[in-house]
Amino acid sequence: MLLLWALSLHCFAQIQVSGQVSDEDGAPLAGVDVTAGNVKTRTDQAGRFSFIAPGKDRREVVLSKRGFQTYRQILAAADAPLYLRIILLPAERQLQEVQVLGDRDARLREQPLSVRAVDATFIRRNLGGSMMKTLERLPGVKTIGIGSGQSKPLIRGLGFNRVVVVDKGVKHEGQQWGADHGLEIDQFAAGRIEIVKGPASFLYGSDAIGGTIRIEPPAAPAADGLAGTFTGLAKSNNQLIGGSLQTALRHDKWFADGRFSYQDYGDYRVPATQVNVYNYPVALHRHQLRNTAGKERAVHLTAGYLDSTFRSVFFLSNTWNKSGFFANAHGLEPRRVDAAMHDARSHDILLPAQQVNHFKLLNRSSWQTGNQLFEAELGFQRNFRQEHSDYVNHGYMPAIYPRELAIPSDLERQFDKQVYSLNFRNTLAFERHRLTIGINTERQLNSIGGWSFLVPAFRQFSAGAFAVDNYQITGQLLLQTALRYDHVNFRSFGYSDWFATPVGSESLNLQRAAALGRKFNSLTWSAGLSYSPMPFFARLNVGRSFRVPIAKELAANGVNYHYFSYERGNSQLDPEQSYQADAGLGWKNSVWDITLSPYLNYFSNYIYLNPTADHDYSYGAGNQVFAYTQSRVLRYGLELELSRKIGGGRSIEVLGEYLHARQLSGSKKGFSLPFSPPPSVLFSLTQEFNNGNWLRDAFVSADYRLTAAQNNIVPPERKTPGSAVADLRAGATILAGKQPIGLNLQFRNVFDTKYFMHTSFYRLIDLPEMGRDVVLSISIPFHHQHKKNP
Amino acid sequence: MTALACLVLAGCSKDETPVDTTYPVIDLAFQGASPQQCGTFSRGQKISFKARFSDNVALGSYSVDVHHNFDHHSHSTEVSDCALAPVKVPVKPYLLIRNFPIAGNPAAYEAVTEFDIPADADPGDYHFLIRLTDREGWQTLKGISIKIN
Numbered sequence: 001m002l003l004l005w006a007l008s009l010h011c012f013a014q015i016q017v018s019g020q021v022s023d024e025d026g027a028p029l030a031g032v033d034v035t036a037g038n039v040k041t042r043t044d045q046a047g048r049f050s051f052i053a054p055g056k057d058r059r060e061v062v063l064s065k066r067g068f069q070t071y072r073q074i075l076a077a078a079d080a081p082l083y084l085r086i087i088l089l090p091a092e093r094q095l096q097e098v099q100v101l102g103d104r105d106a107r108l109r110e111q112p113l114s115v116r117a118v119d120a121t122f123i124r125r126n127l128g129g130s131m132m133k134t135l136e137r138l139p140g141v142k143t144i145g146i147g148s149g150q151s152k153p154l155i156r157g158l159g160f161n162r163v164v165v166v167d168k169g170v171k172h173e174g175q176q177w178g179a180d181h182g183l184e185i186d187q188f189a190a191g192r193i194e195i196v197k198g199p200a201s202f203l204y205g206s207d208a209i210g211g212t213i214r215i216e217p218p219a220a221p222a223a224d225g226l227a228g229t230f231t232g233l234a235k236s237n238n239q240l241i242g243g244s245l246q247t248a249l250r251h252d253k254w255f256a257d258g259r260f261s262y263q264d265y266g267d268y269r270v271p272a273t274q275v276n277v278y279n280y281p282v283a284l285h286r287h288q289l290r291n292t293a294g295k296e297r298a299v300h301l302t303a304g305y306l307d308s309t310f311r312s313v314f315f316l317s318n319t320w321n322k323s324g325f326f327a328n329a330h331g332l333e334p335r336r337v338d339a340a341m342h343d344a345r346s347h348d349i350l351l352p353a354q355q356v357n358h359f360k361l362l363n364r365s366s367w368q369t370g371n372q373l374f375e376a377e378l379g380f381q382r383n384f385r386q387e388h389s390d391y392v393n394h395g396y397m398p399a400i401y402p403r404e405l406a407i408p409s410d411l412e413r414q415f416d417k418q419v420y421s422l423n424f425r426n427t428l429a430f431e432r433h434r435l436t437i438g439i440n441t442e443r444q445l446n447s448i449g450g451w452s453f454l455v456p457a458f459r460q461f462s463a464g465a466f467a468v469d470n471y472q473i474t475g476q477l478l479l480q481t482a483l484r485y486d487h488v489n490f491r492s493f494g495y496s497d498w499f500a501t502p503v504g505s506e507s508l509n510l511q512r513a514a515a516l517g518r519k520f521n522s523l524t525w526s527a528g529l530s531y532s533p534m535p536f537f538a539r540l541n542v543g544r545s546f547r548v549p550i551a552k553e554l555a556a557n558g559v560n561y562h563y564f565s566y567e568r569g570n571s572q573l574d575p576e577q578s579y580q581a582d583a584g585l586g587w588k589n590s591v592w593d594i595t596l597s598p599y600l601n602y603f604s605n606y607i608y609l610n611p612t613a614d615h616d617y618s619y620g621a622g623n624q625v626f627a628y629t630q631s632r633v634l635r636y637g638l639e640l641e642l643s644r645k646i647g648g649g650r651s652i653e654v655l656g657e658y659l660h661a662r663q664l665s666g667s668k669k670g671f672s673l674p675f676s677p678p679p680s681v682l683f684s685l686t687q688e689f690n691n692g693n694w695l696r697d698a699f700v701s702a703d704y705r706l707t708a709a710q711n712n713i714v715p716p717e718r719k720t721p722g723s724a725v726a727d728l729r730a731g732a733t734i735l736a737g738k739q740p741i742g743l744n745l746q747f748r749n750v751f752d753t754k755y756f757m758h759t760s761f762y763r764l765i766d767l768p769e770m771g772r773d774v775v776l777s778i779s780i781p782f783h784h785q786h787k788k789n790p
Numbered sequence: 791m792t793a794l795a796c797l798v799l800a801g802c803s804k805d806e807t808p809v810d811t812t813y814p815v816i817d818l819a820f821q822g823a824s825p826q827q828c829g830t831f832s833r834g835q836k837i838s839f840k841a842r843f844s845d846n847v848a849l850g851s852y853s854v855d856v857h858h859n860f861d862h863h864s865h866s867t868e869v870s871d872c873a874l875a876p877v878k879v880p881v882k883p884y885l886l887i888r889n890f891p892i893a894g895n896p897a898a899y900e901a902v903t904e905f906d907i908p909a910d911a912d913p914g915d916y917h918f919l920i921r922l923t924d925r926e927g928w929q930t931l932k933g934i935s936i937k938i939n
Contacts, residue, residue: 280933393857395887396885396887399858399880399881399882399883399885400879400880564921564929564931610927611923611927611928611929612850612923612927613850613851613895613923613924613925613926613927614850614851614889614891614923615851615852615853615889615890615921615923616889617853617887617888617889621855621887622853622854622855622887622888622889622921623853623921624853624921624923624927624929667927668926668927670809671809711811713811715926715927715928715929716927716928716929719811
């Protein structure tokens with residue numbers, strides 16, 4: 001610093017430059033080298049720096065620290081002192097969008113939206129049976145699952161088509177509406193996951209009304225040569241064996257990456273000997289859920305070109321999974337459950353079963369020129385889903401499956417979705433603004449198959465244009481405003497039964513769906529302010545979001561034998577509108593890290609599948625009518641994240657969440673919404689070790705989660721009692737010679753507690769959650785680097 | 791922030807009328823109730839149906855479904871299962887689906903009706919399934935195993 005002052009005495013037209021450097025989670029970074037011309041300094045413990053820039057030199061400031069990507073910025077000509085707020089990204093994130101414009105996506109804490117990010121280390125330490133199970137530890141994030149392998153996100157109590165999953169910049173499209181459907185994402189292939197809690201329709205359009213999960217791939221290798229990782233996973237409860245092998249090659253500006261992942265697992269076990277499938281008692285063989293075994297395979301090939309201004313990467317991937325449905329709970333009538341056959345082996349997948357293949361080909365490119373950044377994503381994906389089950393003549397279907405029918409007799413349902421996506425964004429940095437304008441377009445082709453009918457085939461085109469401005473009013477105050485317009489064109493096809501139903505004196509092949517065309521337009525907006533005089537920060541965001549009704553909501557007309565429900569769509573539904581206020585308050589320094597995130601949300605027309613008092617004879621085969629309706633809904637809630645370092649490598653953590661939802665109109669006025677998670681709080685204690693030698697990043701950690709009872713229910717839910725579940729985790733990187741080996745061990749549900757999760761698909765059949773589970777994961781990185789010329 | 795806090799507090803403090811979360815009840819355990827578990831009926835004659843329904847607030851509707859169980863699907867809500875005849879392939883199984891609204895939404899109702907069994911229906915094991923809803927949409931099921939001779 002003395003040197004700086006000395007220099008300043010000798011120079012003409014100097015300006016003072018100060019600022020603060022943090023990592024992408026907002027933690028201050030000390031010891032960052034800051035260079036401007038021949039001025040050199042370092043950040044202090046609070047990440048702050050300050051120097052006097054010599055006026056005549058080229059005013060480029062360079063920040064570097066080991067383990068982080070080097071940051072460069074040309075300082076604008078100014079007379080007033082400059083204050084810079086800089087976020088350094090980990091060196092391993094090479095595929096990160098171009099950073100030259102500054103802190104593009106990294107200012108998580110400073111965003112007006114509630115964004116939470118987890119990296120590969122979090123994923124390794126919490127690895128569950130599926131990506132969403134892994135993320136479940138975060139407050140405000142739950143899953144709707146059917147056991148081990150399949151689960152889908154529930155953010156602040158909203159799920160299905162109210163949460164968007166964005167994989168490598170492109171919206172991931174599967175059959176999001178089904179509670180028994182998974183996500184079809186390979187969790188081994190995720191490098192970093194960001195969760196936006198709350199609506200982000202202004203960025204992703206329809207569906208991003210409840211939340212967004214952004215999945216980024218792992219980094220391309222930073223240096224020339226060959227590198228890779230082997231990850232292994234084993235789980236005791238369902239005898240899961242899994243693994244993933246990844247290898248990447250980099251040569252100068254080109255790189256290629258390949259990955260193969262697999263998982264095989266058997267029937268999973270619960271701490272119960274009997275469950276009640278809608279009043280029908282079912283005995284479990286050795287605590288096993290009959291026929292819940294599964295397997296997954298995934299292949300990823302990535303190749304691209306990276307230089308300092310232009311990047312273009314192709315991603316090719318195919319994930320495949322097949323898993324059994326709990327045989328006793330599949331459908332209205334658990335027919336043909338041959339207990340002896342199903343119980344003979346726990347690893348075989350018999351009928352009923354589901355099989356899904358998801359293929360993706362994406363390109364992601366960006367080009368930086370001057371103060372402009374152009375980004376584009378282009379993609380094709382196909383989600384092919386089949387549900388197999390022995391033919392069961394529900395309702396008036398013939399007792400014997402007709403031989404002449406072209407549909408295989410064991411194909412209950414088939415959904416084939418093909419999606420073309422194109423996104424384009426242009427970001428312009430000027431003065432204190434960062435303005436992004438962009439478009440998202442998507443075309444979907446959906447066809448159906450199988451002897452059972454729920455949703456018709458449909459086509460959908462959607463296009464949205466948006467503008468988002470980030471205005472850095474001062475170094476600590478950011479204003480974000482956004483405006484978006486969307487247009488969706490929906491067209492579904494007619495469908496008639498292949499069998500006849502007696503109606504009066506006639507026998508008719510009932511038409512279940514007539515051709516339908518709907519067009520939807522929507523204007524959404526968002527405004528948010530964040531104020532972050534470190535270590536304190538606060539944010540507030542208000543906005544309007546929307547969601548276009550999906551095919552099932554518009555045109556369902558069949559029996560869902562999972563729920564004993566005859567589901568009837570409503571072709572007149574309006575797009576769902578939501579208004580949300582979202583706030584955050586926090587304090588982060590080297591000891592404390594506290595974030596409090598309250599929110600308030602009002603839907604003027606929440607689309608809701610309402611169980612009515614009626615039964616339907618002809619279309620519903622005598623089942624209870626569930627009709628799609630719209631009602632006004634008020635939701636509010638709160639999440640708390642608190643962690644404190646207590647010295648000696650110890651830290652405590654408290655994660656809590658509370659959510660309240662209430663319907664304000666319609667026939668369920670006063671009731672909650674389905675799948676509303678009860679309040680819960682997780683206490684965690686962690687001890688970290690480091691012997692500085694062969695043992696690195698070692699930790700032992702205990703989690704204790706208390707969940708309150710959920711008595712706020714709505715038909716057809718059941719009240720769920722409270723629970724207390726303990727988990728233990730431990731992990732370390734061990735150096736075997738020069739070879740690091742990452743080991744992680746988890747004891748989930750240590751005491752084999754019998755408990756229920758309100759949001760589980762199988763909650764309705766009184767099925768407890770998984771019993772004790774020991775999860776071991778191992779990760780072995782390897783690399784071979786070319787010697788660089790001096 | 792203040793505005794948000796007020797709204798949240800207002801939401802909390804507002805009195806919430808308690809909603810009905812009680813399932814309706816199907817009672818077949820009284821003198822004269824029919825069908826009974828493992829009950830036997832004859833082709834060309836009638837199945838008599840007599841059940842008592844009750845709810846804490848108001849009943850909605852009920853439906854009755856009779857279908858064959860020649861494939862031995864486990865479907866009974868009763869703990870004791872009946873001795874089933876061997877598995878067989880259906881030829882002309884008896885199938886009945888009927889739904890009945892309960893007029894006036896009373897809190898208690900006794901359903902009394904009869905269903906014809908065609909003389910040429912396949913004899914054998916059948917399921918008699920009763921579904922009952924209340925006005926709020928809560929549903930209770932009862933599955934009874936019967937035999938048709």
